[in-house]
Amino acid sequence: MSNNTCACKVPLKSKLLITGGSGFVGSALLDELVRSDKYYVVNALRKLTGMKTGNVEEFYLSTLSDMTNWLDALQNVDVVIHSAARVHVMNELESDPLQAFRAVNVDATMNLAKQAVEAKVRRFIFISSIKVNGEETSEGKPFTSWQRPEPLDDYGRSKLEAEQKLLALAQVSQMEVVIIRPVLVYGPGVKANFEKMIACVDKMIPLPLLSIANARSLVFIENLVDLICVCINHKNAANQVFLVSDGVDYSTVTIFQKLAKALHKHSMLFPFPVYIMKIAGLITGKKQVVQRLCGSLQVDISRTKELLDWTPPVNTDEAFIKTVEHYKKYLSKL
Incomplete structure (x- = not known):
C-alpha cells in the first residue's frame, strides 16, 4: 500500500526530499525552502501536519528503519536532504546504545540512500555531527574536515x-x-542546554563560570540552513565533507555575556576554580555537562568557505538577538 498522501504531477521545479522536517534543523530548512519557492519539496514525517502550500507535499513515514519503503517519496526527486536521526541523549536508557544508534543513523540511512540510487537521485546531503571528529579540541588546534575522525560516544x-x-x-x-x-546549533526555538543558558541569564542566576578560559564554535540555524541550500547545487560540494560554524569562536563567559546583552540583563558570573568544577562533575555524574562548559571545541571552516565561496550570512550579534527575542516571545505566551 502506498504511503504517499497525494499523487502529484512531475513538477517543473527541481524536486527535493527532506527527512527530519519536524526537527529543529529540518523545520528551519523547510521554512527557507518554502520561502525561496525554488523547489518542490517532499517532506517525510512520522506525523502529518496538514501543511498546504503550492510547493510542499507531505509523505507519511510510519517508521524510519532499514525496511522503510521510499519508492513513492523518491519519484522524480533530484536531491535528498537527510537530517532525521536518533540524536545524542544525556541519559541513555537502551541496553545496547550503539546498536540503537546504528539502527537509525546507519541502517535506515543506507536503506534510504540505496533506494535513492535506484531512483536516480543526483545528490544525497547527509546532516552529520561534529561529534564524528571528537568531543574537545586543544588550544590552537581546531577540528578540520580532513583529519582522522575520533568519535568518543556511540x-x-x-x-x-x-x-x-x-x-x-x-x-x-x-x-x-x-x-x-x-557544531552546536542555536537559534529561535532552540531547546536543551542552550535554552537553559538563556533561562539562567534571564533569571540572573549567579554561576561560577568566570574563571573558564576556553573557545567554542557555534552555528546559528540560519547560517546552517544557508549552507545546506548552497550544497543543493554547488558543483564543488560533490562527495565532500564540510564543517560549519559562524566563523568566530567564543568562550563560555563571552557566550553568557552576549546573551545577557541581548536580554538587557547582567551576567551574574563569579570566579571559581575550574579544577574543582571538574571534580564535582565526576562525583555527581555531570562530567559531560562540565566538559561542555569548560572545554574547548573549535572548528576550521576555511575549506568550507573556499570550496563553496560561502560566508555565514548572519553575524553573531544579530543571531543572539534573534534567539533571545524568540525566547522572550515564547515566555510571554506561557
Whole structure:
C-alpha cells in the first residue's frame, strides 16, 4: 500500500526530499525552502501536519528503519536532504546504545540512500555531527574536515559509520554525497542546554563560570540552513565533507555575556576554580555537562568557505538577538 498522501504531477521545479522536517534543523530548512519557492519539496514525517502550500507535499513515514519503503517519496526527486536521526541523549536508557544508534543513523540511512540510487537521485546531503571528529579540541588546534575522525560516544560512532558507507556508495554509483558536520546549533526555538543558558541569564542566576578560559564554535540555524541550500547545487560540494560554524569562536563567559546583552540583563558570573568544577562533575555524574562548559571545541571552516565561496550570512550579534527575542516571545505566551 502506498504511503504517499497525494499523487502529484512531475513538477517543473527541481524536486527535493527532506527527512527530519519536524526537527529543529529540518523545520528551519523547510521554512527557507518554502520561502525561496525554488523547489518542490517532499517532506517525510512520522506525523502529518496538514501543511498546504503550492510547493510542499507531505509523505507519511510510519517508521524510519532499514525496511522503510521510499519508492513513492523518491519519484522524480533530484536531491535528498537527510537530517532525521536518533540524536545524542544525556541519559541513555537502551541496553545496547550503539546498536540503537546504528539502527537509525546507519541502517535506515543506507536503506534510504540505496533506494535513492535506484531512483536516480543526483545528490544525497547527509546532516552529520561534529561529534564524528571528537568531543574537545586543544588550544590552537581546531577540528578540520580532513583529519582522522575520533568519535568518543556511540552517537558519534554511528554518524561516522553512516558517512563512510555513504561515501563508499558514491564511489560505485552515479549519486553524489555531501556530508555536513555542524557544531552546536542555536537559534529561535532552540531547546536543551542552550535554552537553559538563556533561562539562567534571564533569571540572573549567579554561576561560577568566570574563571573558564576556553573557545567554542557555534552555528546559528540560519547560517546552517544557508549552507545546506548552497550544497543543493554547488558543483564543488560533490562527495565532500564540510564543517560549519559562524566563523568566530567564543568562550563560555563571552557566550553568557552576549546573551545577557541581548536580554538587557547582567551576567551574574563569579570566579571559581575550574579544577574543582571538574571534580564535582565526576562525583555527581555531570562530567559531560562540565566538559561542555569548560572545554574547548573549535572548528576550521576555511575549506568550507573556499570550496563553496560561502560566508555565514548572519553575524553573531544579530543571531543572539534573534534567539533571545524568540525566547522572550515564547515566555510571554506561557
